[in-house]
Amino acid sequence: MISCKALLPAYGIISSFQVLLRHRSMSTLSYVQRIKLLQALKEDDDKIVKVRESGRVLPFVAKKPLISMPEMGQTAQTLRWISFSDLQRLYPSEDLASRSILLNLADTGQACFTADLPGGASVAAAAQAALGGKFVDPRAALFLLPWEEACTMSHAFSMLHWRETTNFCPGCGAELRSRPAGHAKNCPSCDTVQYPMTSPVGITMITDAAQTRALLVRQGRHPPGMYSCVAGFLEPGETIESCIRREVAEEVGIDLDEVGYMGSQHWPFNGGQLMVGCYGRTEQTQLDIDTEELEDARWFSAEEILEAYKRIQNNPMARIRNETQKGELWVPPRGTIANRMIKTWLTDCGLLPR
Template sequence: MISCKALLPAYGIISSFQVLLRHRSMSTLSYVQRIKLLQALKEDDDKIVKVRESGRVLPFVAKKPLISMPEMGQTAQTLRWISFSDLQRLYPSEDLASRSILLNVADTGQACFTADLPGGAGVAAAAQAALGGKFVDPRAALFLCCPGRRPAQCRTRFRCCTGATRSTSVRAVEPLRSRPAGHAKNCPSCETVQYPMTSPVGITMITDAAQTRALLVRQGRHPPGMYSCVAGFLEPGETIESCIRREVAEEVGIDLDEVGYMGLSTGPSTAVS
């Protein structure tokens, strides 16, 4: 469970996608507004199509992110973002929209994606020359792009990117066979091993600064008189703390302060809760 102290949000809960877009042109968005916009984009395919054209993309080739090369006299390197429209012009015959994954929303309101470019070494070399960067191993990019930052933040960012570009293909349509120990199953044709899926969950008790009052929520499926703490599943690349902060912003429109880890336990329907 996570124990948190809640701060009043700088803005009220905004559920209207149009209001968020209007605010985007005036100033930067608050954390709660970015999460509300991200949630709206995930739930509406038409909105994703509209914002993708004006969004920015972090290209990948073979799970390697593109980083910029340092300028003369500098050593720090950064992730090499490019506009989606510019990237599509470099690959006019490719459907990059189907190869892109929504990562987050910047404080300016711009949608940020990752795109797994097709091809191997030849494509990587051509892309590096055209985009002015270099595709590197994600673990190396942690050290090249994130000097002085907390390692957890950097790992989270790159794990999100590499996880988003990874896909799973069905090699053989046959019933899986359980291993003798029962901990995994094998495909009889290709010998691919399948392990049980884990679904980590974060749950939090939100209190005021004095810890005398708690904020509870109620869902439509709850029976009369039932309330609960805010909870939700971790998304790829999230820490338990970032999951809690996002879920609270989504459900009650509050930006949390002092998110503190209390402990973990196993549940009957999830691996960790």
């Protein structure tokens, strides 16, 4: 297998790491160049030290990411990146290098890291004042941030969680040692490498054959009035399509006539999941609800779902603040793949502009 380092000259960037250190004057790199460089950095422990010095960091405190809020002159919420050198000056006694994890490379080639900062509420308040942002609940951040930035936050949150909770080799029990890039941990005893894992979940937007109604379900943990799409974990040996059909049959007693892929989203909570979104069509309308899994399941007209979609778009924090009301239909907020799937279906029905 050819090393990524050996491939770098083919892209005309033999002195790539020197270029990264001069990112301020560098032109934009292509996607392929950035991916090749990123992989090379992960393989070279010494180079991580150099690019970290000129890199930027997305800080977390108590598992909350730092974001810029509109009241600070921003037109919308965005991730608040801090240069590694500035962050180190705020925490002179901390070894921030050991707390940082390499995430990706910006278009300019600048290395982007995340780091969990020490301290509780008092430290977070002081850091917010010094850094110019606010540490926000990660679920709220998903609903507030633009889609690409929400994906970056999700990546950072998951990597920090994995590093915190994965400490011992599952094979021999020895304590693992983190690589400088933070993307992997080595076992010094049996010489194995542990990487972050993600569990696949199938989630489906079920519609009738005429495309006039959609089936949404409600679990007891949902806020009042909140309905979403049928979802469940992939079992060993299953394809996404078979997972979707099984979950729908189990939870609402319907056999889908058609299943197709719509899109995917990483969900950072509960250990990290890859939400694989599908559409499902059926001619069946009679439901047989699994009341141990679901509190309710119901067919809704496109017009009813449109009103619920508009309601959550106007108040995306309703779910977090528990402001949903009984008697009103609510759907998951933006930042979730269920919201995207509902929006896509409403658009296909001609009820939302493309």
